[in-house]
Amino acid sequence: xxxxxxxxxxxxxxxxxxxxxxxxxxxxxxxxxxxxxxxxxxxxxxxxxxxxxxxxxxxxxxxxxxxxxxxxxxxxxxxxxxxxxxxxxxxxxxxxxxxxxxxxxxxxxxxxxxxxxxxxxxxxxxxxxxxxxxxxxxxxxxxxxxxxxxxxxxxxxxxxxxxxxxxxxxxxxxxxxxxxxxxxxxxxxxxxxxxxxxxxxxxxxxxxxxxxxxxxxxxxxxxxxxxxxxxxxxxxxxxxxxxxxxxxxxxxxxxxxxxxxxxxxxxxxxxxxxxxxx
Amino acid sequence: xxxxxxxxxxxxxxxxxxxxxxxxxxxxxxxxxxxxxxxxxxxxxxxxxxxxxxxxxxxxxxxxxxxxxxxxxxxxxxxxxxxxxxxxxxxxxxxxxxxxxxxxxxxxxxxxxxxxxxxxxxxxxxxxxxxxxxxxxxxxxxxxxxxxxxxxxxxxxxxxxxxxxxxxxxxxxxxxxxxxxxxxxxxxxxxxxxxxxxxxxxxxxxxxxxxxxxxxxxxxxxxxxxxxxxxxxxxxxxxxxxxxxxxxxxxxxxxxxxxxxxxxxxxxxxxxxxxxxxxxxxxxxxxxxxxxxxxxxxxxxxxxxxxxxxxxxxxxxxxxxxxxxxxxxxxxxxxxxxxxxxxxxxxxxxxxxxxxxxxxxxxxxxxxxxxxxxxxxxxxxxxxxxxxxxxxxxxxxxxxxxxxxxxxxxxxxxxxxxxxxxxxxxxxxxxxxxxxxxxxxxxxxxxxx
Numbered sequence: 111x112x113x114x115x116x117x118x119x120x121x122x123x124x125x126x127x128x129x130x131x132x133x134x135x136x137x138x139x140x141x142x143x144x145x146x147x148x149x150x151x152x153x154x155x156x157x158x159x160x161x162x163x164x165x166x167x168x169x170x171x172x173x174x175x176x177x178x179x180x181x182x183x184x185x186x187x188x189x190x191x192x193x194x195x196x197x198x199x200x201x202x203x204x205x206x207x208x209x210x211x212x213x214x215x216x217x218x219x220x221x222x223x224x225x226x227x228x229x230x231x232x233x234x235x236x237x238x239x240x241x242x243x244x245x246x247x248x249x250x251x252x253x254x255x256x257x258x259x260x261x262x263x264x265x266x267x268x269x270x271x272x273x274x275x276x277x278x279x280x281x282x283x284x285x286x287x288x289x290x291x292x293x294x295x296x297x298x299x300x301x302x303x304x305x306x307x308x309x310x311x312x313x314x315x316x317x318x319x320x321x322x323x324x325x326x327x328x329x330x331x332x333x334x335x336x337x338x339x340x341x342x343x344x345x346x347x348x349x350x351x352x353x354x355x356x357x358x359x360x361x362x363x364x365x366x367x368x369x370x371x372x373x374x375x376x377x378x379x380x381x382x383x384x385x386x387x388x
Numbered sequence: 389x390x391x392x393x394x395x396x397x398x399x400x401x402x403x404x405x406x407x408x409x410x411x412x413x414x415x416x417x418x419x420x421x422x423x424x425x426x427x428x429x430x431x432x433x434x435x436x437x438x439x440x441x442x443x444x445x446x447x448x449x450x451x452x453x454x455x456x457x458x459x460x461x462x463x464x465x466x467x468x469x470x471x472x473x474x475x476x477x478x479x480x481x482x483x484x485x486x487x488x489x490x491x492x493x494x495x496x497x498x499x500x501x502x503x504x505x506x507x508x509x510x511x512x513x514x515x516x517x518x519x520x521x522x523x524x525x526x527x528x529x530x531x532x533x534x535x536x537x538x539x540x541x542x543x544x545x546x547x548x549x550x551x552x553x554x555x556x557x558x559x560x561x562x563x564x565x566x567x568x569x570x571x572x573x574x575x576x577x578x579x580x581x582x583x584x585x586x587x588x589x590x591x592x593x594x595x596x597x598x599x600x601x602x603x604x605x606x607x608x609x610x611x612x613x614x615x616x617x618x619x620x621x622x623x624x625x626x627x628x629x630x631x632x633x634x635x636x637x638x639x640x641x642x643x644x645x646x647x648x649x650x651x652x653x654x655x656x657x658x659x660x661x662x663x664x665x666x667x668x669x670x671x672x673x674x675x676x677x678x679x680x681x682x683x684x685x686x687x688x689x690x691x692x693x694x695x696x697x698x699x700x701x702x703x704x705x706x707x708x709x710x711x712x713x714x715x716x717x718x719x720x721x722x723x724x725x726x727x728x729x730x731x732x733x734x735x736x737x738x739x740x741x742x743x744x745x746x747x748x749x750x751x752x753x754x755x756x757x758x759x760x761x762x763x764x765x766x767x768x769x770x771x772x773x774x775x776x777x778x779x780x781x782x783x784x785x786x787x788x789x790x791x792x793x794x795x796x797x798x799x800x801x802x803x804x805x806x807x808x809x810x811x812x813x814x815x816x817x818x819x820x821x822x823x824x825x826x827x828x829x830x831x832x833x834x835x836x837x
Contacts, residue, residue: 301435304434307442308439308442310439312565313562373431374432386438
């Protein structure tokens with residue numbers, strides 16, 4: 111599009127203004143009413159649209175706002191480049207000037223971006239959220255493992271954890287397989303609750319160190335223990351009874367984690383052994 | 389009262405268990421007909437192993453038999469069992485069995501002891517028999533509804549306390565399978581007369597008996613393996629010489645009176661040798677002497693530094709001692725002929741008074757920082773275990789004959805008393821009473837009195 115005052119060669123020039131009479135050299139015909147009508151319509155549309163949006167609620171829906179969590183990223187271990195010891199010399203051929211160069215125009219920036227060398231392969235911007243989520247999961251997991259006394263809540267922390275073990279794949283018990291960290295903490299807490307209440311006679315333990323008894327005990331969602339059932343008895347009736355009394359004295363275990371409630375309600379296997387096999 | 393209430397509550401719980409869980413017939417049936425639950429995936433499995441950290445609830449009813457000394461007998465047995473650290477003795481107020489009920493199987497109901505929550509039951513009978521006393525100990529497993537053992541003892545009426553110690557020993561042995569140190573004594577250096585004299589006192593702090601009366605300084609007593617002699621260091625003649633007291637005959641003989649010190653005697657396990665520190669040339673070294681003649685058999689150390697405080701290993705083949713050859717005082721171990729010297733302690737700058745565990749696996753010693761504290765360590769220098777902390781000065785550790793306890797002289801209550809703890813440092817109890825002045829304890833072997 112040629113601007114007003116454009117030269118016949120098409121080059122834009124601001125030095126020589128166009129002759130005054132050239133602009134209004136033609137008489138207005140239908141363009142003026144049409145322009146007024148068009149502008150009026152645009153104004154009406156904008157006003158009507160603004161009035162209609164008042165009933166549609168707040169401009170920002172809080173439920174749709176993306177939450178951003180600050181995650182402490184590990185410190186970079188790479189070394190910083192050496193700082194220059196003095197101001198670098200100006201490139202040869204350039205002219206020294208006291209005034210800073212003018213900022214690049216938008217067109218220049220677009221031109222540079224356009225001309226910049228494209229990275230090989232995927233040219234989409236790298237999505238850092240996945241890395242951040244992985245770091246967050248790792249931090250949570252480490253915190254869980256480091257703090258065995260942390261309260262066990264109802265929330266399932268490991269369902270989405272790639273390092274967690276799904277309930278259907280878990281092998282619980284004597285250290286076989288990978289123990290779900292939340293389940294491991296739960297079992298540890300249960301063991302700590304039962305052990306002080308178990309007082310078999312040391313003389314029996316010393317004489318028969320291989321004694322062990324297995325009980326099946328339903329555990330309610332609130333941790334309350336149901337009636338213990340002797341699954342596998344030892345050869346010593348006193349030892350078996352001490353195990354049953356231990357469960358009875360314990361009375362209540364920590365609440366089972368959400369994912370394990372059904373399993374706990376169906377019955378938890380409790381093995382009480384004279385010696386520590388773990 | 390709180391303890392009583394707690395036991396009543398736990399007892400009620402236990403009795404409830406007895407009602408809801410028909411026992412033992414049902415349990416035995418279930419045990420016989422037990423079917424293995426498959427280890428299906430999704431089943432939570434809780435493993436509880438290695439019990440024993442908790443104290444055992446023990447019911448200890450008063451002795452029957454009508455002896456006039458039953459009260460004193462009962463208090464000795466009660467205190468012994470309390471000191472042992474094994475038991476949580478249930479308060480008598482929680483008992484529902486009538487006093488005077490029989491001690492033999494069938495003469496009482498186990499269910500009566502479920503109520504106070506007893507796991508073990510120690511019944512006793514004490515009867516006067518014309519100047520002598522007969523004591524019977526009957527020990528039961530309440531949960532197992534069975535007798536664990538029974539034993540009878542007879543002694544002069546004057547030996548009531550030793551009789552009570554034996555009954556307490558029997559209860560501990562039947563319930564725990566371990567020997568208790570109740571029938572032992574301590575030899576100590578006491579300041580009760582104004583001087584430092586050698587005394588002997590029962591395990592529980594009673595029966596203080598004076599051995600030396602020379603009005604000088606008498607130190608570091610050591611029991612012979614047979615329990616009939618004491619070796620010690622005395623300044624009776626002005627020089628720190630080594631003496632041996634025959635406890636049965638009452639004679640004290642000087643075994644070693646060489647120039648310089650003759651101190652810190654320690655008996656070999658077979659009683660034929662004594663290790664002690666001599667300094668004939670001014671340089672203290674450890675020597676092994678014939679325990680009858682006092683002649684030098686071997687010289688253990690030859691370093692230029694100070695070598696003192698020998699302690700024989702239980703097999704008699706090695707000796708632990710203290711040396712400053714590395715700068716500060718540290719504990720070393722060497723073969724009894726002086727070969728293969730190895731340093732045991734590496735932490736701290738002043739580690740002294742080694743005492744070899746009767747089990748042979750650890751050494752107790754004293755480490756000085758701002759105060760003196762007792763530690764134990766394995767022979768290879770690993771497994772350092774602190775026994776005392778924040779309890780003022782704790783010195784001169786010695787082991788019980790079975791190696792389950794460590795005693796030391798402690799000023800934690802102000803004056804010096806004998807304190808005892810389990811070998812892992814738990815259950816610290818004061819054994820001696822009174823105004824104090826007990827130092828250098830040496831634990832006797834189990835005595836047959």
